[in-house]
Amino acid sequence: MAKYEFDLGVIGAGPAGLAAAYAAQALGKQVAIFEDYLWGGTCPNYGCDPKKILLAAVEGIHRQSALQNLGLRGLSTIDWSALMAHKQRYVDAVEPRKIRGLDEAGITRFYGRAAFVNNNTVSVGETGDQIKARDWVIATGQRPKKLTFPGAELAEDSEAFLNLPVMPEDVTFIGAGFIGMEFANITHAAGAHTRIVTAGPTALRSFDQTLVRQLITDMQETGIAWYFNATVQQIMQTPSGRLMVTLVDGTQFETDRVFATAGRVANADQLKLENAGVVWETTEIPVDDHLRTSNPHIYAIGDVGGSPVAKLVPTGNHEGRYVAQAITGFTTAAITYPAIPVVVFGTQHLAQVGVSVEAGQTKGYRVTDVDMSQVMPFYRYNDTARVRTVLDDDGHIVGASVIAAEAEEVINYFVTAINERRTLAETQANLYAYPSLGSEFATFY
Numbered sequence: 001m002a003k004y005e006f007d008l009g010v011i012g013a014g015p016a017g018l019a020a021a022y023a024a025q026a027l028g029k030q031v032a033i034f035e036d037y038l039w040g041g042t043c044p045n046y047g048c049d050p051k052k053i054l055l056a057a058v059e060g061i062h063r064q065s066a067l068q069n070l071g072l073r074g075l076s077t078i079d080w081s082a083l084m085a086h087k088q089r090y091v092d093a094v095e096p097r098k099i100r101g102l103d104e105a106g107i108t109r110f111y112g113r114a115a116f117v118n119n120n121t122v123s124v125g126e127t128g129d130q131i132k133a134r135d136w137v138i139a140t141g142q143r144p145k146k147l148t149f150p151g152a153e154l155a156e157d158s159e160a161f162l163n164l165p166v167m168p169e170d171v172t173f174i175g176a177g178f179i180g181m182e183f184a185n186i187t188h189a190a191g192a193h194t195r196i197v198t199a200g201p202t203a204l205r206s207f208d209q210t211l212v213r214q215l216i217t218d219m220q221e222t223g224i225a226w227y228f229n230a231t232v233q234q235i236m237q238t239p240s241g242r243l244m245v246t247l248v249d250g251t252q253f254e255t256d257r258v259f260a261t262a263g264r265v266a267n268a269d270q271l272k273l274e275n276a277g278v279v280w281e282t283t284e285i286p287v288d289d290h291l292r293t294s295n296p297h298i299y300a301i302g303d304v305g306g307s308p309v310a311k312l313v314p315t316g317n318h319e320g321r322y323v324a325q326a327i328t329g330f331t332t333a334a335i336t337y338p339a340i341p342v343v344v345f346g347t348q349h350l351a352q353v354g355v356s357v358e359a360g361q362t363k364g365y366r367v368t369d370v371d372m373s374q375v376m377p378f379y380r381y382n383d384t385a386r387v388r389t390v391l392d393d394d395g396h397i398v399g400a401s402v403i404a405a406e407a408e409e410v411i412n413y414f415v416t417a418i419n420e421r422r423t424l425a426e427t428q429a430n431l432y433a434y435p436s437l438g439s440e441f442a443t444f445y
């Protein structure tokens with residue numbers, strides 16, 4: 001067993017941990033980083049990036065089907081194994097790139113599961129090597145929540161989905177959050193009959209429900225089957241090798257694969273946090289407004305941290321850079337966040353930022369609701385685009401929600417406008433390339 005000493009130890013090499021490690025190293029700290037699975041973490045290996053590569057084919061088909069008899073005839077079909085190979089080439093390049101980047105930056109890597117021995121020392125993996133550091137950043141992310149009904153072990157997780165070798169005929173998702181909604185559109189476009197079983201009467205509870213209803217209706221019209229207010233009672237294997245799903249209300253159906261997309265839990269339970277005096281919960285490690293845990297030399301950031309923001313790559317990156325500044329004394333201020341956009345990448349994409357329409361209406365703010373379908377950048381694709389904007393009493397843009405094929409790009413214009421506290425007139429001061437989404441920005445509300 002070897003012993004090492006560093007200024008800072010970062011546990012978890014996902015977007016949040018990497019951001020903290022690079023920033024602290026650049027500010028002069030000797031940094032060690034620990035990873036027990038894939039360097040780069042969830043997003044580039046089995047999260048956002050592979051998902052968005054698979055979605056490229058879905059989007060291609062969506063665009064084609066919208067233009068049927070408007071200049072296009074016939075639809076392409078998805079070649080799932082070629083699409084997966086395209087995705088895998090990207091994923092295979094991630095780890096070597098992350099490792100090279102860390103080595104070039106002079107950040108020391110330890111491979112294996114890290115767990116606290118005491119309040120400033122961690123042991124790692126099977127070697128049991130001990131690493132002491134003055135400060136620690138926990139950036140261990142989340143993993144899929146396990147379901148508990150009989151047969152729940154037959155439901156696979158999001159990583160298994162992103163490595164699915166063959167597209168089955170019939171696929172079921174349990175949970176209509178980000179992951180269930182995004183994956184359901186992929187399986188549907190790839191030709192599988194797709195079902196979504198979800199607790200509660202709606203999907204994507206944190207989104208503008210007017211636009212969510214529109215999205216659900218679109219998905220239902222394309223043939224995706226929805227089971228609302230539904231609880232799975234059990235899953236059983238049938239003699240023919242399929243799966244029989246039984247809901248508590250007695251509904252039964254046969255399907256080929258079931259994926260649990262019902263939320264995620266914190267990777268906090270295997271860190272032996274009790275040895276370091278860190279309090280934790282199943283869903284997160286609580287932190288204060290400096291991202292400190294109950295041990296002031298141990299911070300928790302990204303998906304595993306209890307900060308009150310959406311758990312996403314941009315927020316993890318932002319928290320990583322902030323803790324590096326806090327640990328090196330470059331800031332003593334509490335963390336603040338700029339406007340945080342959230343996007344669901346379905347067939348249509350749904351995006352939101354800032355004050356929600358519902359909250360804006362409660363405050364008596366002006367809310368605009370514009371059907372953009374006839375505006376050229378959307379019309380040319382026959383895209384049913386809709387933009388809802390919230391303007392405060394002084395006319396500043398404070399929130400927006402968008403449904404459109406390119407909602408994630410449209411929302412970025414609002415992000416800048418909100419952060420710069422622009423009014424409608426001020427947005428018109430920018431001259432954007434014409435014709436483009438940007439050139440239409442001032443007509444969005």
Ligand SMILES: Cc1cc2nc3c(=O)[nH]c(=O)nc-3n(C[C@H](O)[C@H](O)[C@H](O)COP(=O)(O)OP(=O)(O)OC[C@H]3O[C@@H](n4cnc5c(N)ncnc54)[C@H](O)[C@@H]3O)c2cc1C
Nearest residue numbers: 012014015016036041042047048114140141302303312313
């Ligand atoms: C299917 C899917 C799609 C997503 N799509 C999007 C999207 O489109 N946009 C977006 O912004 N976000 C998306 N997310 C969320 C995004 O992936 C996370 O917010 C982001 O990866 C969080 O970064 P992180 O560094 O906090 O955690 P992670 O990326 O999860 O990294 C944590 C790392 O810590 C390691 N680790 C855990 N415990 C230990 C230990 N004890 N010792 C050593 N290492 C450990 C893990 O192996 C992992 O590599 C998606 C997530 C999923 C699952």
Ligand SMILES: NC(=O)c1ccc[n+]([C@@H]2O[C@H](COP(=O)([O-])OP(=O)(O)OC[C@H]3O[C@@H](n4cnc5c(N)ncnc54)[C@H](O)[C@@H]3O)[C@@H](O)[C@H]2O)c1
Nearest residue numbers: 174175176177178179180198199261262263264311343344
């Ligand atoms: N585009 C993106 O930015 C993106 C994409 C994917 C994931 N993510 C991140 O990953 C996180 C987790 O995503 P998720 O979709 O797994 O969780 P989620 O919390 O977004 O949604 C879970 C869904 O499952 C339902 N549910 C919970 N328990 C259930 C049960 N027992 N039976 C049936 N339904 C049940 C909930 O009602 C909800 O609809 C997100 O919060 C987000 O931070 C982001």
